[in-house]
Amino acid sequence: MIDVYTANTPNGVKVPIALEELGVPYRVIRLNLGAQEQKHPDFLRINPNGRIPAIVDPAGPGGTPLSVFESGAILWYLAGKFGGLMPTDPVERVRALEYTCFQIGGIGPMFGQAGWFTRSAPEPVGFAIERYRKESNRLTAVLEARLQQVPWLAGSEFSVADIMNFGWLDAPDYAGVNLADYPAVSGWRDRMHLRQGVQRGLSALR
Ligand SMILES: N[C@@H](CCC(=O)N[C@@H](CS)C(=O)NCC(=O)O)C(=O)O
Structure with missing residues (x-):
């Protein structure tokens, strides 16, 4: 189960849409941006840039947890791991x-x-x-x-x-x-x- 740290914003919708399109189960951890939860030290360990979205894949490469930030990097990681959303041509x-x-x-x-x-x-x-x-x-x-x-x-x-x-x-x-x-x-x-x-x-x- 991929943990998705996000909020209902133009960048925040990207990861849930990608995971739904890939058919991969995930859990949404919603951050309150108005309350600056994205700048909390616990979250900065996942995304040092202090912004949503970010993910934690509990089964990253080598079977160890992997955090990924920046929506483009997240989507390319998910597309590569789960095999979809990437043209064959x-x-x-x-x-x-x-x-x-x-x-x-x-x-x-x-x-x-x-x-x-x-x-x-x-x-x-x-x-x-x-x-x-x-x-x-x-x-x-x-x-x-x-x-x-x-x-x-x-x-x-x-x-x-x-x-x-x-x-x-x-x-x-x-x-x-x-x-x-x-x-x-x-x-x-x-x-x-x-x-x-x-x-x-x-x-x-x-
Ligand atoms: N380039 C980043 C942009 C992320 C971004 O700007 N997220 C906004 C929400 S749409 C955010 O976290 N804003 C809160 C802040 O800047 O503190 C990505 O694509 O992941």
Whole structure:
């Protein structure tokens, strides 16, 4: 049974969805981010970066417990261990890695900053809001171009890349992104919601 330290956030939904899609049993340990539980010394031993999600696999390599942090690393670890969510075609595997890294380095930080400057900054900083919203929209347009060509981000197969990008694209308002402007992304989000693994993963955090 994999222990999943998480919360109901765009990054937090990724691991329950991946485990549901893989059919792997897991236990959710919900952290209260408002109460700063992610900075508690016990949790910092699991994730020194003090953020969710993180996992502990009691049966890691060599049969010893293994903790993993960073959602991309977690999903790649789970996909490798349980054999799924990774395209069989070698080119699509590279695309899955590309769009996973694209989320980690682009969508995640830009959507996060756009939302923070819009809703949480102690004083309004117009140019920061504009910069991060513009960049969030530019990145969404990159996904739009990809998804006009193929049904899933890796190509023909559903993969870790779709799960990685879904969390933020399922909360686009936070970053000032209107999915009505991105019909292919909107259709992909609808297809994601039709998957039972996605539905069960989201329900596990409600
Ligand atoms: N790059 C990290 C981002 C994790 C992240 O930013 N998590 C947020 C929740 S969506 C968090 O823990 N925020 C609380 C904090 O920063 O203290 C990942 O993909 O795992």
